[in-house]
Amino acid sequence: MSAGARARGLRLDPAALLREAEAARRAAHAPYSGFRVGAALLTASGALVRGCNVENSSLGLSICAERNAVWSAVARGEQSFAAIAVSAGRGRWASPCGACRQVLSEFAPRLWVIWRDRSGRILRRRLGALLPEAFVSRRTRRG
Numbered sequence: 001m002s003a004g005a006r007a008r009g010l011r012l013d014p015a016a017l018l019r020e021a022e023a024a025r026r027a028a029h030a031p032y033s034g035f036r037v038g039a040a041l042l043t044a045s046g047a048l049v050r051g052c053n054v055e056n057s058s059l060g061l062s063i064c065a066e067r068n069a070v071w072s073a074v075a076r077g078e079q080s081f082a083a084i085a086v087s088a089g090r091g092r093w094a095s096p097c098g099a100c101r102q103v104l105s106e107f108a109p110r111l112w113v114i115w116r117d118r119s120g121r122i123l124r125r126r127l128g129a130l131l132p133e134a135f136v137s138r139r140t141r142r143g
């Protein structure tokens with residue numbers, strides 16, 4: 001998929017979506033790990049929803065940027081997603097963790113996932129390639 005490729009009829013520009021993730025990262029609250037993450041979710045309706053990681057002094061309560069973006073999108077009535085870009089800052093690998101992959105697959109198993117490798121090259125994979133044979137219950141919504 002090249003920049004300007006179409007995903008579900010939406011114009012998908014990976015570099016622009018990554019810029020949105022980098023902007024989202026500025027809001028991160030990560031005083032314990034120092035690892036600030038931003039995510040930008042492109043919905044099927046064309047909306048952009050930002051998320052950032054939010055840590056807590058009770059460490060297990062911390063939430064990743066990707067799940068934060070999913071919660072926000074669902075709260076505003078969006079459950080169908082075309083792509084997500086993730087940024088952990090220059091020179092840092094930022095593909096979604098396993099828990100976030102599972103949460104994303106609830107809504108969008110064919111989602112494009114976009115991030116940069118350590119040298120800054122843009123990588124993109126279908127969620128299904130990052131989480132093959134994901135758990136699905138009979139009631140799981142497929143978007």
Ligand code: THU
Nearest residue numbers: 033035037053064065095096097
């Ligand atoms: N983190 C994310 O926000 N997304 C991921 O996919 C992996 C990890 C956050 C969680 C925690 O606040 C920090 O990065 C260090 O693990």
